[in-house]
Amino acid sequence: MMLFCATMVCSMAWASRPGGSNSIGTEAAQSLSGDSVGAAVCATCHKEIVKDFDGNPHSRPELMHGGKSATCGSCHGSGNAHAETGDAGMIFDPARATAKEVNEKCERCHKARNANFENSVHDKGNISCIGCHSIHSAGAPKHLLKMEDPQLCFHCHRNVKPQFATLFHHKVEEGMMQCTDCHDAHGGSGENALPSSTWQSIVCTKCHTSTGGPFVYEHAVVKAEGCTACHVPHGGANPKLLVEADVNAICLHCHLPSPNDATTRAAVPEHFLSAQSHSCISCHSSVHGSNVSDFFLNPKLITGKH
C-alpha cells in the first residue's frame, strides 16, 4: 500500500509538470521523473538495457549537469512497484500505450521541437513518436530513428515507392536526397506533411531557386497552384517530371486550344504559323516567369514591347 502511495504522488507530480525541460533543475528533474528507485535497481533485471542506455543521447552527461537528462522513470514512470514484483503490468510500457499517452510523455521535454505535431498527418493517423523513433533499439545512427530515411518512410508508405523507381525521379533511393528534404515528419502546417500551408512550393524553390522568382512578369499559375500544376514531385515517366508527356497538352489545360480567339484577344501571328505543330515552350521558354517578357517568350524572339 505504501508503495502504491509513493507511486501515485510521483506520477501526479510528473503529470503536473509544465511543458519543456529547460526550466527545471537537477533535483526537480529527479523527483519529477518519478525515478525513485533509479537505473541501478532496474539493472538487476534489465542489465543490457541499462548498460546500453549510457550511450543514449538521453543520458549525455553534460545534460545531466544541466538537469535535463532523462532517466528510466522519465518515460516509464515510477518503477517502485514493478521493481519489487517484476510484474510487467505495473510499469508504463510505451509499446503497449496509446499514441496519445506516448506523445504526452515525450512532449513534456520535446514540445518545442514538435510544436506542430498535434496537427500533423501522423498524429491524426494515430502514429506516435515511437512509430518512427526507438529509444532502446534504434536502427539508424542518428536521431534514434528506427530505420534510416527513406526506408523508415517506405516501411509505412509502400505505395509511393514505385514513383521513385520511374525513369525520371528525385534521387531519394540513390541517397542524394531524403524524404525529409521535402516533408516534415513532425508536422508542418500544410497538407501532405509539407512545411508551409501558404505556398507549399517553397519546399521546391529552396533547391530550384531560379524557378521561384520573384519575376517582373509572373506566370500566375506558379504562385496560385504551385509546381505540382505541371510537375509530379516524386517521379514519373515524363522528362522534367512533367505531369504529361506532351508539354502542349499541359498548357492547353488552361489556355485556349488556339490562342487566336479573336473575340477576346488580338491574333498572334506566330500561333497561325506554328499552329499546334511546335512545342509551346519553343517560344514561351521562360515558363516559370520572366523579367523581360510578359508572354514568357524566349529572349531571342522578343521584339518591341516584349
Ligand code: HEC
Ligand atoms: C525484479 C526484477 C525487475 C526489476 C528490478 C525491474 N524489472 Fe522491468 N521487468 C521485469 C520482468 C520480469 C518483466 C517482464 C519481461 C517480459 O515479460 O518479457 C519486466 C518488464 C519491463 C517492461 C516492459 C513491460 C511490458 O509491458 O512488457 C518495462 C518497460 C520495464 N520492465 C521497465 C523497468 C524499469 C524502468 C525498471 C526500474 C525502475 C525495472 N523494469 C525494474 C523485471 C524487473
Ligand code: HEC
Ligand atoms: C526517452 C524515453 C525512455 C527512457 C528514458 C527509457 N525508456 Fe525504456 N522504453 C521506452 C520506449 C518508448 C519503450 C517501448 C519500446 C521501444 O519503442 O523501444 C521502452 C521499452 C522498455 C522495456 C521493454 C522492452 C524491451 O526492450 O525489453 C524495458 C525493459 C525498458 N524500456 C527499460 C528501461 C530502463 C531500465 C530504462 C533506464 C535505463 C529505460 N527503459 C529508459 C522509452 C524509454
Ligand code: HEC
Ligand atoms: C525528461 C525529458 C525527456 C523525455 C521525457 C524524453 N526525452 Fe528525448 N531527449 C531528451 C534530452 C535531454 C535529449 C538530448 C538532447 C540533445 O542531445 O541535445 C533527448 C534526445 C532525443 C532525441 C534526439 C536524439 C538525437 O541524437 O538527435 C530523440 C529522437 C528523442 N529524444 C525522442 C524521444 C522520445 C520519442 C521520447 C518519448 C518516448 C522522449 N524523447 C522522451 C529529453 C527527454
Ligand code: HEC
Ligand atoms: C513520421 C516519423 C516521425 C514521427 C512520428 C516522429 N518523428 Fe521525430 N524525427 C523523425 C525524423 C525523420 C527525424 C530526423 C530528421 C528531421 O529532423 O526531420 C526526427 C528527428 C527528431 C528529433 C531530433 C532532431 C531535432 O530536430 O531535434 C527529435 C528530438 C524528435 N524527432 C522527437 C520526436 C518526438 C518527441 C515525436 C513525437 C511527438 C516524434 N519525434 C515523432 C521522424 C519522426
Ligand code: HEC
Ligand atoms: C509507422 C508508420 C509510418 C511511418 C514510419 C511514416 N508514416 Fe507517414 N503516415 C502514416 C499514417 C498512418 C499517415 C496518415 C494518413 C494515411 O493513412 O496515409 C501518414 C501520413 C503521411 C503523409 C500524408 C499522406 C496523405 O495521404 O495525406 C505523408 C506525406 C507522410 N506520411 C510522409 C512520411 C514520411 C516522409 C515519413 C518518413 C520520415 C513517414 N511518413 C513515416 C504512417 C507512417
Ligand code: HEC
Ligand atoms: C522533392 C520533394 C519531395 C520528396 C523528396 C518526397 N516528397 Fe512526398 N510529396 C511531395 C509533394 C509536393 C507532395 C504533394 C503532392 C501533391 O500535392 O500532389 C507529396 C506527397 C506525398 C504523399 C501523399 C500522396 C501520395 O502519393 O500518397 C506521401 C505518402 C509521400 N509524399 C511520401 C513520401 C516519401 C515516403 C518520400 C521519400 C521516399 C517522399 N514523399 C519524398 C514532395 C516530396
Ligand code: HEC
Ligand atoms: C533538396 C533539393 C531539392 C528539392 C527540395 C527539390 N528538388 Fe527537384 N531536383 C533536385 C535535384 C538534385 C535534381 C536533379 C538531379 C537528378 O535527380 O538527377 C532535381 C530535378 C528536378 C526536376 C527535373 C529537372 C531536369 O532537368 O530534368 C524537376 C522538374 C524538379 N526537380 C522539380 C522539383 C519540384 C516540383 C520540387 C518540389 C516538390 C523539387 N524539385 C524539390 C533537388 C531538389
Ligand code: HEC
Ligand atoms: C505552368 C507549368 C509549370 C509550372 C507551374 C512549373 N513548371 Fe517547372 N517546368 C515546366 C516545363 C514545361 C518545363 C520544361 C522546360 C523545358 O523542357 O525546357 C519545366 C522545367 C523545370 C525544371 C528543369 C530546369 C529548368 O528550369 O528548365 C525545373 C527544375 C522545374 N521546372 C522546377 C519547377 C518548380 C520548382 C516549380 C514551382 C516553383 C515549377 N517548376 C513550376 C512547367 C512548369
Ligand code: HEC
Ligand atoms: C494550371 C493552369 C495553367 C497552366 C497549366 C499553364 N498556364 Fe499559362 N497562365 C495561367 C494563368 C492563370 C495565367 C494568367 C492569365 C492572365 O493573367 O490573364 C497564365 C498566363 C500565361 C501567359 C501570358 C498570357 C497573358 O495574357 O499575359 C502565357 C504566354 C502562358 N500562360 C503560357 C503558358 C504555357 C506555354 C504553358 C505550358 C507550358 C502554360 N501557360 C500552362 C494558367 C496556366
Ligand code: HEC
Ligand atoms: C512560334 C512561337 C510560338 C509558339 C509555338 C506558341 N506561341 Fe504563344 N505566343 C507567341 C508570341 C510571339 C506571343 C505574343 C504575341 C504578342 O506580342 O502579342 C504569344 C502569345 C501567347 C499568349 C498570350 C496571348 C493570347 O492569345 O492569349 C498565350 C496564352 C500563348 N501565347 C499560349 C501559347 C500556347 C498554349 C502555345 C502552345 C499550344 C503557344 N502559345 C505556342 C509565340 C508562340
